[in-house]
Amino acid sequence: MRRVATSPREGWPAKVEEAGFPLHTPGGRTYWDESAFYELSAADATELEQATGELHARCLDAVEHVIHRGLYERLGVPAFAVPLVERSWSALAGAGDPSIYGRMDLAYDGSGPPKLLEYNADTPTALLEAAVVQWRWREEVAPDADQLNSIHERLVAGWKDLKPFLPPPLHVASLDVPEDVLTASYLQDTAAQAGLETRWLAIGDLGYRAADRAFVDLQDRRVSSIFKLYPWEWMFRESFGEHLPAAVTTWVEPPWKVLLSCKGILPILWELFPDHPNLLPAYDAPGRLESWAKKPRYGREGANVTLVEAGRTVAEGADAGYGAEGFVYQALAPARPFDGRWPVVGSWVVQGEAAGIGIRESDGRITDDASRFVPHLLR
Numbered sequence: 001m002r003r004v005a006t007s008p009r010e011g012w013p014a015k016v017e018e019a020g021f022p023l024h025t026p027g028g029r030t031y032w033d034e035s036a037f038y039e040l041s042a043a044d045a046t047e048l049e050q051a052t053g054e055l056h057a058r059c060l061d062a063v064e065h066v067i068h069r070g071l072y073e074r075l076g077v078p079a080f081a082v083p084l085v086e087r088s089w090s091a092l093a094g095a096g097d098p099s100i101y102g103r104m105d106l107a108y109d110g111s112g113p114p115k116l117l118e119y120n121a122d123t124p125t126a127l128l129e130a131a132v133v134q135w136r137w138r139e140e141v142a143p144d145a146d147q148l149n150s151i152h153e154r155l156v157a158g159w160k161d162l163k164p165f166l167p168p169p170l171h172v173a174s175l176d177v178p179e180d181v182l183t184a185s186y187l188q189d190t191a192a193q194a195g196l197e198t199r200w201l202a203i204g205d206l207g208y209r210a211a212d213r214a215f216v217d218l219q220d221r222r223v224s225s226i227f228k229l230y231p232w233e234w235m236f237r238e239s240f241g242e243h244l245p246a247a248v249t250t251w252v253e254p255p256w257k258v259l260l261s262c263k264g265i266l267p268i269l270w271e272l273f274p275d276h277p278n279l280l281p282a283y284d285a286p287g288r289l290e291s292w293a294k295k296p297r298y299g300r301e302g303a304n305v306t307l308v309e310a311g312r313t314v315a316e317g318a319d320a321g322y323g324a325e326g327f328v329y330q331a332l333a334p335a336r337p338f339d340g341r342w343p344v345v346g347s348w349v350v351q352g353e354a355a356g357i358g359i360r361e362s363d364g365r366i367t368d369d370a371s372r373f374v375p376h377l378l379r
Helices: 012-018 041-069 079-091 127-141 151-165 178-191 230-235 257-263 265-272
Strands: 002-005 036-040 099-106 115-121 172-176 198-202 207-209 215-216 224-227 251-252 292-296 307-310 314-317 327-331 342-350 353-362 372-374 376-378
Touching: 012 127, 036 041, 036 372, 041 099, 041 257, 041 265, 041 353, 041 376, 079 127, 079 257, 115 265, 127 151, 127 178, 127 342, 127 353, 127 372, 151 178, 151 207, 151 342, 151 353, 172 178, 172 257, 172 372, 178 198, 198 224, 230 257, 307 327, 353 376
Parallel strands: 036 376, 172 198, 172 224, 224 251
Antiparallel strands: 002 036, 099 115, 099 342, 207 215, 292 307, 292 327, 307 314, 342 353, 353 372
C-alpha cells in the first residue's frame, strides 16, 4: 500500500457532480481529493476482504453474546427497547431481521493485519463516493487498473434479496442534512434499481397511530417497511420511542444493529476474542493500557475522542457533546502516516460480505468531519 501524488482531472468538480456528488468542497473545504490516490496490491485487497469477513462474523458472535447474557446496560440500550432488539435478532429463523449494509473503519498501512477501529453498523455515510464517484474516477484516469469496489452491484443485488421481507412500499427517511439526504437517496436509487417500490419520507414526518400500532407518514399512510438513516439510540429517545417495540414495522437497518454501532461493543469483542489479530485491546477503563484512544460509546466524526500516548494527550477531537453514555478505551492502532497524512480504510459490508473500500485521510490522527476522501487503485 502506498500513496501516490497525481494531478486532478481537468474540470473535476463538474465530473464529480455528474456522478451525483455535489458535496466535493463543502464550505470551500476540500472533501473529495483526487490530488493523490492510494495504490493497493492484490495481497492488500485479499487481506482487507478476509479481515472484514472475519470481523463481521465475530461481531455477530458478540451480538449473540450480548443478547444471551443481557448486557444491554453496557451498550446503553434502554430497558423498554430490549424486546425490540431481541425480537429483531431472533427473526428469520435466527438470522436476524434483514440488514443491507455497514462500514468497518480499519487501521491499515499494508505492513500488518487490519485493525478494527469501530463498526459503523447502523447509519454509515461516505457511501456514494465509495461506490460510484471513485469508480468513475478510475474509469477515466486508470481504465486498465482495478479497484476494490463492487459496492453498487452488491447493494442492488442485496435489495433484491431483501425484497420478500419488506412490505411495499419501502419508505426511505433521513434528516434534512445534505450528507444524510445524499446517502439515503443513493440507497433509495439502488433499491429502485432492484425493483422495489420506494417512497421518500423526512424522518421528522414519521408519526405513530396507536389504534393499530402503526407508524404513518403525513398522509396517514401506514409505514410497513422503512430504511432510516437515523441512529437507533436517537430513535429510542424520541417521543414515539416507547411505541417502537409494539409497532408492526420492518426496519432497515434492524434494531439489533444498535448493539454493533455502540463502541461499547469493542471491549466485549476483546473479552470474547483476546489477542485476535484484527482487534485492538479495548476496555471500559484505561487501567490496562499505556496508550489509548478514549471514545464516547455513541459519537460521530471523531468528536469527543482523545488520544493519549504514554500518559500524554497527543490529539483531541472537537467537542460535540458526546459522552453522556460513557466512554471506552481502545489501544492506539499501530498505523503510520503517508506523506504526513493519516488514512483510515472504510471497508463496506453488504449483506454480511465484504464489498469494497473507501479511504479517508486526515492531517492529524483523528478522522473527523474535515477528513478528505481519497480514491484508490488496485494493481
